[in-house]
Amino acid sequence: MESFTYLLVEHQIIRTERLILRPITLADAKGMFEYASDEENTRFVFDTHPSIEITRQKIAEYFVASPIGKYGIELAETGKFIGTIDIRIDPMNRSGCLGYVLNRDYWGQGFMVEAGRAILDLAFQTLQLERVYAMHDVRNPASGKVMQRLGMSYEGTLRKSRYVKEEFVDDAYYAILKEEYNAK
Incomplete structure (x- = not known):
């Protein structure tokens, strides 16, 4: 089987009915700053960006x-940048962690x-992962x-699993297995 990195490089652009998933560049700073500077939008995920320069730095670094x-x-219709989604691969365990902000x-x-769904298609059809999981701050049930x-x-809750915005937070974990994905 080809490496996960190679397969992901081959699938840097993914099109869906209404969306284009594509690499993020510094040109996306304005669109990202719209939500990264919004306390309500970032409340459960990361520190709110005080300036567009911080957003540019985060884009460059991450x-x-x-x-x-x-x-x-x-x-797809307007070209408007509205969020991010990523999958972090654990090659040894053939699993991935899904993360997103909108x-x-x-x-x-x-x-x-x-x-x-597009990322799960990639994970299970192309990368042949066994499991994809995600987690959310328990105070953010919409993400669940x-x-x-x-x-x-739902698989369980890890208490005080992350330190976000100067406090420890509990995270609810969810996952889907390859056989569950294939049964849908």
Whole structure:
């Protein structure tokens, strides 16, 4: 089997009905800053960006320096950058961790489920992973609803599992196995 890195490089652009998942560049700073500077949007995921320069730095350090498996979410119709989605691969265990953030102006419209399904297709059909999991701060049940709509099952809660915004948070974990994905 080809390496995960090679397969991800071959699939840097993924198209869905309404979205284009593609590499993130510094040109996306304005669109990312729209939600990264919004306290409500970032409340459960990362420190709010106080300036567009911080957003540019984060893009350079996280997305550009190591782009494999990390995608910007763009509306196909308008080209508007509305969020990010990524899959971090654990090659030894043939598993992946799904992460995502969406501009709250686009919440409740099915965009994250659409993007998530595309990443699960990549994970199970192309990468041949056995398991994909995701987690969310327990105070953010809407993210758990996305995971459920992706066919993931609740596996448990890790107490004080991450330190975010100067406090320890509990994370609810969800996962889907290859056989569950294939049965859908």
